[in-house]
Amino acid sequence: MRPVTSKRVPRAVREQQMLDAAVSVFGRQGFHAASMDDIAELAGISKPMVYAYLGTKEDLFRACLHREATRMVEAVVGAVGSSTRPDEQLWNGLRGFFSFVGERRDGWNMIYRQSRGLEPFASEWAEMRGRMIDIVSGLLARAVESAGGPSGPEHLEPVTYALVGAAESMADWLADRPGEDPGRTAARLMNFIWLGAEDLLHGAVWRPSS
Amino acid sequence: MRPVTSKRVPRAVREQQMLDAAVSVFGRQGFHAASMDDIAELAGISKPMVYAYLGTKEDLFRACLHREATRMVEAVVGAVGSSTRPDEQLWNGLRGFFSFVGERRDGWNMIYRQSRGLEPFASEWAEMRGRMIDIVSGLLARAVESAGGPSGPEHLEPVTYALVGAAESMADWLADRPGEDPGRTAARLMNFIWLGAEDLLHGAVWRPSS
Numbered sequence: 001m002r003p004v005t006s007k008r009v010p011r012a013v014r015e016q017q018m019l020d021a022a023v024s025v026f027g028r029q030g031f032h033a034a035s036m037d038d039i040a041e042l043a044g045i046s047k048p049m050v051y052a053y054l055g056t057k058e059d060l061f062r063a064c065l066h067r068e069a070t071r072m073v074e075a076v077v078g079a080v081g082s083s084t085r086p087d088e089q090l091w092n093g094l095r096g097f098f099s100f101v102g103e104r105r106d107g108w109n110m111i112y113r114q115s116r117g118l119e120p121f122a123s124e125w126a127e128m129r130g131r132m133i134d135i136v137s138g139l140l141a142r143a144v145e146s147a148g149g150p151s152g153p154e155h156l157e158p159v160t161y162a163l164v165g166a167a168e169s170m171a172d173w174l175a176d177r178p179g180e181d182p183g184r185t186a187a188r189l190m191n192f193i194w195l196g197a198e199d200l201l202h203g204a205v206w207r208p209s210s
Numbered sequence: 211m212r213p214v215t216s217k218r219v220p221r222a223v224r225e226q227q228m229l230d231a232a233v234s235v236f237g238r239q240g241f242h243a244a245s246m247d248d249i250a251e252l253a254g255i256s257k258p259m260v261y262a263y264l265g266t267k268e269d270l271f272r273a274c275l276h277r278e279a280t281r282m283v284e285a286v287v288g289a290v291g292s293s294t295r296p297d298e299q300l301w302n303g304l305r306g307f308f309s310f311v312g313e314r315r316d317g318w319n320m321i322y323r324q325s326r327g328l329e330p331f332a333s334e335w336a337e338m339r340g341r342m343i344d345i346v347s348g349l350l351a352r353a354v355e356s357a358g359g360p361s362g363p364e365h366l367e368p369v370t371y372a373l374v375g376a377a378e379s380m381a382d383w384l385a386d387r388p389g390e391d392p393g394r395t396a397a398r399l400m401n402f403i404w405l406g407a408e409d410l411l412h413g414a415v416w417r418p419s420s
Contacts, residue, residue: 188369
């Protein structure tokens, strides 16, 4: 008797299972090396069904990228929360970001290591990065405003790029080191960003209030 | 009468002319879109001669990448100089780096935007990035040592990645903005790295001693 459960899975759930399998295969093997056979096998679904549900390999990669990038943005925005202290906002955002990278290394590989260099996904990559820049830029603008400093975008834009680049690079360091704790990595970056090298060299430490 | 000068150009000079033309074409058009015809034409040399001197398009791209990356590393190492103050060392290194990016945008495009995503050049990209990480890591280790702090590599490595990532991201911001002054961009990053967000929010400014 065939297992009836496999027929009862709703389409939306089935699609998420396929995307889970695809993120895992793409994230480890890369776009070119990954095969639809491997993805179908890992998802426990026939290959024609994968094509029928999600289209070509390129469509599938794009759908994975979109889902992972959306989760990354949500992880950061959701973590920033409603704290009014700028350092706490930054700290919460960094924790959300590094947690995402620690928990979803395959998704991170797709977003950061693969899509940026793949011609068909260049616009997706630029759009994702633009969203991260916007989030951090808004966060910095509010911090500057609350401190009564100059908040013109021409002033903040390059620093926003520096902050995003620092977080990306450290996250990529984390993605290669499964033994590292994402919260600890976030704390290291928070100290660096908030206190600066001079204070750190003199032994200063930033700590969250809670 | 044919111009005799074109026959008198030594091979080494001719090769550098070809590399100059190739960096300009690759940097603006990317590896796939760039044609050997365009490169030969810009260099004022026949296409068979380009192949004879520097090999296939892949060989040529690799030769360009190697030359530009070497210049980038030399620009940073040369600029750090012999200052003993850690902030001056960092400042000099950043100035060297941003000057390079400002002066050689096509080279920067090849190094940062193109090679990292192109399969045949993945190992070159990793090697170049490793050299930058080593340089910055040595610089930070000396700074920490001179301040008497803990200098274990496990402590410094993630911060090194953050610093390199911040500089790369801000340099890429600069590369798209021909009107920006590289020295001013370097000063922005120096302030951010050295003083940190907290001091900057309260109006602090880092200034070089000279």
